[in-house]
Amino acid sequence: MVKAVVTVMLKNGVLDPQGKAIAHALGTLGFAGVNDVRAGKVIELELSETDPAKARATAEEMARRLLANTVIESFRVSVDA
Amino acid sequence: MKSAIIVFPGINRERDMAIALAQSSGQAPRMVWHKETDLSGVDLVVIPGGFSFGDYLRCGAMAAHSPVMRAVHEHVARGGYVLGVCNGFQILTEAGILPGALLRNASLRFLSMNCHLRVERSDTVFTGQYQKGQTFRAVMAHGDGNYFASDATLDRLEAENLVALRYVSPAGDVVPEANLNGSARSIAGIYSPNLRVLGLMPHPEDLVDPLMGGTDGKPLFDALAAA
Numbered sequence: 001m002v003k004a005v006v007t008v009m010l011k012n013g014v015l016d017p018q019g020k021a022i023a024h025a026l027g028t029l030g031f032a033g034v035n036d037v038r039a040g041k042v043i044e045l046e047l048s049e050t051d052p053a054k055a056r057a058t059a060e061e062m063a064r065r066l067l068a069n070t071v072i073e074s075f076r077v078s079v080d081a
Numbered sequence: 082m083k084s085a086i087i088v089f090p091g092i093n094r095e096r097d098m099a100i101a102l103a104q105s106s107g108q109a110p111r112m113v114w115h116k117e118t119d120l121s122g123v124d125l126v127v128i129p130g131g132f133s134f135g136d137y138l139r140c141g142a143m144a145a146h147s148p149v150m151r152a153v154h155e156h157v158a159r160g161g162y163v164l165g166v167c168n169g170f171q172i173l174t175e176a177g178i179l180p181g182a183l184l185r186n187a188s189l190r191f192l193s194m195n196c197h198l199r200v201e202r203s204d205t206v207f208t209g210q211y212q213k214g215q216t217f218r219a220v221m222a223h224g225d226g227n228y229f230a231s232d233a234t235l236d237r238l239e240a241e242n243l244v245a246l247r248y249v250s251p252a253g254d255v256v257p258e259a260n261l262n263g264s265a266r267s268i269a270g271i272y273s274p275n276l277r278v279l280g281l282m283p284h285p286e287d288l289v290d291p292l293m294g295g296t297d298g299k300p301l302f303d304a305l306a307a308a
Contacts, residue, residue, distance in 0.1 A: 015184065018185060018189065021189055066146065069175065071231075072184065
């Protein structure tokens with residue numbers, strides 16, 4: 001059994017108003033020096049596949065087809081055997 | 082035209098859309114549940130607004146892979162007409178039937194208010210009863226209506242005259258104050274290359290009867306009924 005973790009972020013150049021709102025809120029909480037914030041999502045996949053390379057390939061295909069909208073998002077996959 | 086309205090779990094504007102279509106055409110549209118797979122005999126597929134699949138993952142992302150979508154792709158491939166409104170527009174971009182994507186509104190606020198739209202071309206089955214350059218009122222009800230596409234895609238849409246509608250002031254000017262969701266180039270709606278698929282974020286079906294406060298959206302449905 002392999003766990004694959006897909007991290008999906010908006011591409012650079014795509015407006016992230018949620019990130020901006022979070023940055024503003026951090027400032028209001030008293031944190032200085034927050035120059036930029038971008039917010040994404042993490043999807044954890046528990047796969048019955050045991051080969052980490054195959055699991056990675058499957059997770060990448062899942063990301064391309066559903067988990068990320070490649071018009072606006074990029075993704076990275078990490079695999080834990 | 083024989084029309085069908087696709088209903089996904091979480092869609093909530095299908096009945097208002099049915100009212101608008103039936104009022105103009107005299108025929109009740111067929112309501113199609115997202116698990117159905119047969120759209121034969123349908124001329125116009127309508128994907129209405131709402132929160133399909135709770136907007137989980139991304140607006141329209143799950144609906145784009147529902148069983149019915151294979152039939153919708155085939156319908157498009159054989160030159161069928163499609164109208165996608167609000168969540169419907171989001172579903173069409175997620176399905177790759179229209180280019181680009183709809184992001185969270187730039188202001189982060191859910192916009193529930195009037196807007197004005199300018200008709201960029203009046204020679205399509207959807208806009209034949211408007212004048213080119215005409216401005217009409219429509220209703221926004223969306224949190225994720227910020228149209229985005231790469232500069233190359235936006236340039237191509239403009240070069241090929243596929244921008245259907247833009248957010249404008251009541252006088253018809255493209256100004257930031259009229260584009261509250263921050264859409265690229267104030268784009269409110271776009272066509273497919275064959276002009277048979279229209280996706281737009283605002284709701285024309287909200288203004289088809291004086292009781293609703295106006296009939297600005299009625300010409301769109303009248304034009305479809307006359308086609």
